[in-house]
Structure formats: structure tokens, C-alpha cells
Amino acid sequence: MNAMDKATQWRLLGRTQVEDLVIVPLFAFVAALFLGALVMAATGVDLAVIGQSYVALVKGSVGSLNAVSETLTAAAPLVLAGLGLALGFRAGLFNIGAEGQVVMGGLAAVVAGVALGDFPAIVALPGALLAGALTGAFYAGIAGWLRAVTGAHEVISTIMLNLISYRLLDYLLRTPLIQKEGRADPISKSVPDAAELPRLLTFIDANLRVHAGIFLTLAMVAVAYWLLFRSKLGFEFRAAGENAVAARFAGMNASLTIILAMAIAGALAGLAGANQTLGVLDRATPGFSAGIGFDAIAVALMGRSHPVGVLLAGLLFGALEAGGRQMQVDAGVSIDLIAIIQSLIIVFIAAPLLVKALFPWGFRREGSG
Amino acid sequence: MKHPGLKSSLATIIAALGLAAASPAMSFTACQVTDTGGIDDNSFNQTAWKGVQDAQDAFGVEGRFLESQAETDYDANINSLIEGDCDVIITVGFLLGDATEKAAKANPDQPFSIVDFAYDPVIPNVLGQVYATNQAAFLAGYLAAGMTQTKILGTFGGINIPPVTIFMDGFVKGANHWNAEKGDSVMVLGWDLETREGLFTNNFDNLDDGRAFAQNLYDEGADIVLPVAGPVGLGSATLADELGIDRLKIIGVDADLYFTDTERQHVYLTSITKRMDATVAQVIEATMKGEFEGGLLVGTLENGGVDLAPLHDMEDLVPDELKAELEALRAGIIDGSIKVSD
Numbered sequence: 136m137n138a139m140d141k142a143t144q145w146r147l148l149g150r151t152q153v154e155d156l157v158i159v160p161l162f163a164f165v166a167a168l169f170l171g172a173l174v175m176a177a178t179g180v181d182l183a184v185i186g187q188s189y190v191a192l193v194k195g196s197v198g199s200l201n202a203v204s205e206t207l208t209a210a211a212p213l214v215l216a217g218l219g220l221a222l223g224f225r226a227g228l229f230n231i232g233a234e235g236q237v238v239m240g241g242l243a244a245v246v247a248g249v250a251l252g253d254f255p256a257i258v259a260l261p262g263a264l265l266a267g268a269l270t271g272a273f274y275a276g277i278a279g280w281l282r283a284v285t286g287a288h289e290v291i292s293t294i295m296l297n298l299i300s301y302r303l304l305d306y307l308l309r310t311p312l313i314q315k316e317g318r319a320d321p322i323s324k325s326v327p328d329a330a331e332l333p334r335l336l337t338f339i340d341a342n343l344r345v346h347a348g349i350f351l352t353l354a355m356v357a358v359a360y361w362l363l364f365r366s367k368l369g370f371e372f373r374a375a376g377e378n379a380v381a382a383r384f385a386g387m388n389a390s391l392t393i394i395l396a397m398a399i400a401g402a403l404a405g406l407a408g409a410n411q412t413l414g415v416l417d418r419a420t421p422g423f424s425a426g427i428g429f430d431a432i433a434v435a436l437m438g439r440s441h442p443v444g445v446l447l448a449g450l451l452f453g454a455l456e457a458g459g460r461q462m463q464v465d466a467g468v469s470i471d472l473i474a475i476i477q478s479l480i481i482v483f484i485a486a487p488l489l490v491k492a493l494f495p496w497g498f499r500r501e502g503s504g
Numbered sequence: 505m506k507h508p509g510l511k512s513s514l515a516t517i518i519a520a521l522g523l524a525a526a527s528p529a530m531s532f533t534a535c536q537v538t539d540t541g542g543i544d545d546n547s548f549n550q551t552a553w554k555g556v557q558d559a560q561d562a563f564g565v566e567g568r569f570l571e572s573q574a575e576t577d578y579d580a581n582i583n584s585l586i587e588g589d590c591d592v593i594i595t596v597g598f599l600l601g602d603a604t605e606k607a608a609k610a611n612p613d614q615p616f617s618i619v620d621f622a623y624d625p626v627i628p629n630v631l632g633q634v635y636a637t638n639q640a641a642f643l644a645g646y647l648a649a650g651m652t653q654t655k656i657l658g659t660f661g662g663i664n665i666p667p668v669t670i671f672m673d674g675f676v677k678g679a680n681h682w683n684a685e686k687g688d689s690v691m692v693l694g695w696d697l698e699t700r701e702g703l704f705t706n707n708f709d710n711l712d713d714g715r716a717f718a719q720n721l722y723d724e725g726a727d728i729v730l731p732v733a734g735p736v737g738l739g740s741a742t743l744a745d746e747l748g749i750d751r752l753k754i755i756g757v758d759a760d761l762y763f764t765d766t767e768r769q770h771v772y773l774t775s776i777t778k779r780m781d782a783t784v785a786q787v788i789e790a791t792m793k794g795e796f797e798g799g800l801l802v803g804t805l806e807n808g809g810v811d812l813a814p815l816h817d818m819e820d821l822v823p824d825e826l827k828a829e830l831e832a833l834r835a836g837i838i839d840g841s842i843k844v845s846d
Binding site: 195199201205208209305318319320321341342344411415416420421422423425426457460461463464467469470 | 581585663665
């Protein structure tokens with residue numbers, strides 16, 4: 136290993152990565168806000184209201200303790216599921232199934248939490264989280280196994296597994312073991328206190344929803360980073376993703392790599408589901424996944440499948456969600472508009488060359504570095 | 505909370521400052537949180553929002569709304585309204601029951617009103633608005649049983665929760681009443697009074713489901729379908745529009761869909777209206793006058809809280825005899841001589 140490699144190895148991010156992870160998204164964000172303003176103007180929103188709505192976006196995402204709390208609450212599951220997807224992408228697996236894994240993981244966490252409710256929190260909470268992670272891993276593992284053994288493409292099988300998970304959730308929520316007593320509609324029992332991810336700031340204000348899931352999220356960012364860039368398994372994932380044939384000739388077990396990569400991705404998505412049911416909702420209902428698994432695809436892509444990038448992208452998406460709510464309250468702008476701005480950001484991020492062409496001064500010229 | 509005294513005295517000072525600043529024209533803000541159907545669902549949320557708009561026109565209050573896109577939004581949406589100085593927060597839908605209870609207990613000075621949920625015991629700062637929709641649905645069931653050619657009616661719901669199934673209860677009982685009176689054998693598919701099971705889409709937003717469920721019922725012979733699922737029913741109306749009203753008619757719920765779904769107004773035999781607009785406006789007025797009280801507000805046929813909408817374009821199709829029987833039924837339900845629930 137030469138001196139140059141050594142120097143970059145000890146830094147988390149190189150110069151190119153900074154451009155990829157920070158500068159491109161930043162400019163993409165600015166361009167999207169500008170286009171978003173044009174869309175608003177085109178739909179007959181006054182200039183003053185547009186300004187007011189962007190002020191509300193900032194205010195609602197970072198402008199107060201409650202805003203920060205909401206941003207973190209919304210970001211945590213996106214980061215967790217996004218980390219899983221990022222691992223899959225690195226291994227060359229385009230996993231569309233995070234949504235189904237979130238559903239199954241979240242439900243399993245509730246079931247385990249209810250079952251462990253009489254134990255102290257030190258047993259009940261880890262038990263419920265573990266159940267969520269294992270169920271997510273198992274559910275994603277099905278798609279990995281199908282791919283490894285039969286060659287069935289994971290895009291198709293994970294999409295189908297998503298659809299199955301919705302119906303399975305509807306069904307399971309109405310079974311006597313899971314359904315809340317005295318209700319006829321699909322709704323699970325409430326998670327007992329011992330298995331809940333405790334809220335962190337209720338001593339300041341009972342309305343602050345940020346919960347211990349953010350520590351779990353940060354820990355998983357570190358684990359994913361270590362796994363991907365410091366472990367043998369992560370090297371195998373990346374090798375399989377770069378060139379599956381070469382990896383096989385190098386003596387790596389391709390089937391096992393695929394199944395493991397899917398299972399770990401599923402475990403992280405399952406944790407995202409557990410994070411929602413144990414930390415935010417205190418129960419499972421139809422649709423509790425709320426599209427997190429799909430938004431997380433955008434988060435993983437925006438984060439360039441790098442754990443730190445996923446963290447930043449997840450925070451941005453969380454901020455957009457929390458701020459978008461405030462845009463509705465303060466300026467009466469439709470929630471659909473936030474979806475448009477999010478989509479525009481993704482379009483720009485997915486096309487870094489476009490961003491570089493629009494904002495040439497932000498980047499090193501080709502070949503000068 | 506460690507220093508309740510400090511917090512409440514601060515609140516008093518802030519309130520006093522606010523009053524001083526806004527003195528002559530004190531503004532009143534009514535805020536609404538929708539469920540996942542959205543504010544423009546042509547029925548449930550839209551009707552409740554119309555109540556706020558009516559109050560805007562009548563009393564000059566300010567109105568705001570927040571749409572919930574998913575169940576995860578309920579807590580967060582109510583929370584962000586608590587920050588936004590609302591004089592009354594109106595949450596729309598049974599599914600917001602738990603979130604509203606949580607927020608109301610954490611913020612005991614904030615008046616709340618919830619549509620479709622009754623708390624037992626009563627929470628002092630929440631006024632529940634519930635509706636005896638089975639009374640109007642009973643009339644609709646009788647009417648539909650009198651109109652069907654195939655002797656088969658269909659219904660399906662959004663989610664198996666009381667404010668949905670109460671429509672289906674009334675509808676089935678109304679059809680049964682027709683059978684008992686006329687010695688007929690009209691069947692209602694999609695809801696079983698005994699087992700309390702039936703057809704449910706398990707959502708309130710998927711129009712495709714509305715189409716598919718209506719198609720299934722039509723395939724089983726139903727020629728009049730009652731979808732009780734907010735905007736989902738619009739999908740059923742589209743199918744009826746394509747098939748033609750000779751083969752399939754739809755009964756609307758919540759609002760008079762003849763007026764809210766003008767594109768497909770010809771497919772609606774009638775609508776079972778649930779006048780959330782009236783009760784919401786009433787709650788806002790009471791809160792403005794400082795007469796807000798937690799408890800329960802029940803809409804019935806008698807007080808106009810629920811009703812059967814006019815027949816509009818179907819007026820000529822319905823025999824006069826049947827219309828007269830419906831009038832008699834209505835009177836019977838109001839005076840209690842006809843029981844719509846057990």
C-alpha cells in the first residue's frame with residue numbers, strides 16, 4: 136500500500152466523494168426549490184405565499200425544538216431502510232422490497248413486544264427489535280434465495296413480495312393473537328411500555344416525538360460503514376456488485392453473497408419497521424409502512440449507496456417531510472407540492488452531469504485533480 | 505412537567521399580550537386534520553371541511569387544514585396544529601381516535617372535536633360528533649330493495665369500523681324490512697349482520713379497489729351497490745357510468761354525491777348524507793361563543809344530522825307509491841315506531 140492510499144484510507148470521505156455526497160445534492164436541492172417555486176407560480180400561487188411557504192419549510196424542519204424532533208423522527212426509518220438498500224445496491228442487487236420488509240419487520244416487532252411485555256425493558260425492547268430485524272431478514276432472504284437458486288430476478292420477486300406483505304398484514308392483524316381486543320377492524324394490540332423505544336424529550340414537552348430509535352439509526356450507520364468498507368463480507372458484496380463473474384472466479388460463493396446481502400438489507404428494513412411500530416405508532420395498522428420502503432430507495436440512491444450519504448439524504452428527506460407539514464399549516468400549500476419538490480431533487484441527483492452543467496463553478500474541472 | 509405554575513403563568517402573559525395586540529377584531533382559527541382520504545375526496549373529509557368553510561363565510565373565522573397521507577401522519581399533524589395557535593382542532597375520522605385522545609390529554613387547555621368517535625368516559629376537552637347513519641341507510645336499503653330488478657343488492661366498506669358498518673347495518677335492515685313488508689326476498693351481498701363480517705377494501709383511498717369491488721358485486725348479480733369507503737366509491741361510480749345505470753346504480757355516502765361528483769351524477773340513485781358540515785360549523789360557533797363543552801353530539805334523521813338525499817335525475821324512475829312508503833318510514837323512524845337498531 137503506497138502513501139497516497141494510506142492517506143485517503145484514514146479519511147471517511149475523499150474529495151470526489153464530497154462532491155458526490157454534498158455538493159451535487161446541495162445544488163440539486165437549490166435547483167429543485169427553484170423549479171418548485173415555478174410550479175407553484177404556474178398553479179396560481181402568489182409570490183409572497185411562495186416565499187412564506189419556503190420560510191415555513193425551514194421553520195418546520197429546523198426552526199424549533201419540535202421541528203428538529205419531527206425531522207429526526209421522520210428521518211430515522213428512512214435512514215435504516217436506506218442503509219439496507221444501499222448494501223444491496225453495492226452488491227449489485229436492486230432490491231425494491233424494502234417496503235414489504237418494513238411491513239413484516241414492524242409487525243413482528245409488535246408481536247414480539249406484546250409477547251415480551253411482562254419482561255423488563257432490557258429484555259423486551261431488544262427482543263422486539265431483534266424479532267423485527269430477523270423477520271425482515273427472512274422476508275428479504277426469500278427473494279435472495281430465489282435469485283441465487285432459480286435466477287428469478289430480485290426486482291420482480293421483491294415487488295411481488297411487497298404486494299403479498301400488504302395482504303398478509305391485513306390478514307394477520309385480524310387474527311385473535313394480534314388484533315386489539317374489542318375491535319373489528321385490522322389493528323394490532325398496543326405495544327407495552329417495556330418494549331417501546333422510549334421518547335427522549337418528553338420531560339421538556341409531552342408533544343416531542345423524537346425517540347431512542349435515532350441512537351439505533353446512528354449505530355446502524357456505523358455498522359453498515361464497517362461492514363461495507365472494513366469487513367471481508369463487505370468486500371465480497373462490493374466485488375460481487377462490481378463484477379459478479381470476477382468475484383466468482385476469485386473464489387467467492389456468489390449464491391451465499393446474494394442471500395446474505397439480501398438478508399442484511401432486509402434486517403435493516405425490518406428495523407426501520409420496528410422503529411415505526413415501537414417508537415412512533417405503538418402498534419401496527421394497515422398501511423403503517425407509509426411508503427417508507429419506497430422513499431428509502433430514493434434516499435439510498437441520493438446517498439450514493441454510502442452509509443454517511445444515506446444518513447445525510449435521510450435527514451434531508453426527514454426535513455422535507457416535517458417542513459412540508461409546516462408549509463401546509465402556514466401557507467396552505469398542498470402537500471402534493473412537497474412530493475413534487477422531492478421528486479425534482481431525485482431527478483437532479485440521479486443526473487449529476489446535469490447538475491454539474493448547471494452549476495459548473497462548484498466542481499473541479501475534469502482531469503485537474 | 506416540573507414547573508406547571510411557571511408554564512401556565514407564562515401562557516397567561518402570552519395570551520394577555522396576544523389579546524391586547526389583536527384587541528378589536530379578535531381572530532378565531534379553526535383547524536382540521538383529515539384522514540388519508542384527503543380534503544378533496546368528494547365525501548367524508550370534504551364534507552367536514554365544508555363545515556369549516558361555512559363557518560368562514562358565516563362568522564369570519566379563519567380555517568386551516570392538514571391532510572394525512574398515512575397513519576404515521578396523524579400524531580404529527582395534530583402536533584403541528586397545536587403549535588399553530590388553533591382555537592379548536594377538528595380531527596376527522598374514527599382512525600384518528602387514539603391520536604386525538606393522546607393529544608387532548610397532553611394539551612388539556614386545547615379544545616378538540618372529533619368526527620365519528622365517542623369517548624367513554626368523556627374527555628373534558630373533546631367533543632365527539634357521531635351520527636345515526638343507520639336511520640338514513642335504512643331508508644336507502646328500503647328504496648334500493650324496491651328498485652332492484654335482480655333482487656340482489658351489494659355493499660362494501662372501507663375498513664371494518666363502527667362508523668362504516670353502521671351504514672351497512674341500516675342498509676341491510678332496510679332491505680330486510682322491505683322483504684318483511686312485501687313478502688319479497690331481496691338479498692344484500694357484502695355484509696352479514698350476524699357475523700359482522702363482509703367486504704372491505706381495507707383502505708379509504710384506492711379508487712381501483714372501488715371499481716374492482718363493485719365489479720365483483722355486479723358479477724354476482726347486484727344492480728345497486730352502496731360503497732361506504734369515501735373516495736373509493738368514486739371508482740364504483742366510474743364502473744356504473746361505463747355499464748349504464750340500467751345495469752348498475754350507486755348509492756352515495758356522506759355528501760350528496762349528485763353535487764360533489766358532478767361528472768358521474770347520473771349514476772347515483774340517492775345518497776345517505778351525514779351532515780358533518782352542519783355539526784362542524786355548530787361546534788365552531790359554540791367554541792367562538794365560549795360555550796365549548798366536551799361530550800357528544802349525535803346527528804339523527806330528526807335533527808337533520810343524517811338524511812336521504814333527493815333522487816334528482818332518478819326522480820321519475822322511482823314509483824310514487826315507493827316514495828310515499830319512504831315518507832311513512834321516515835316518520836316512523838323519527839317517532840320511534842320503527843326500530844332501526846336492536
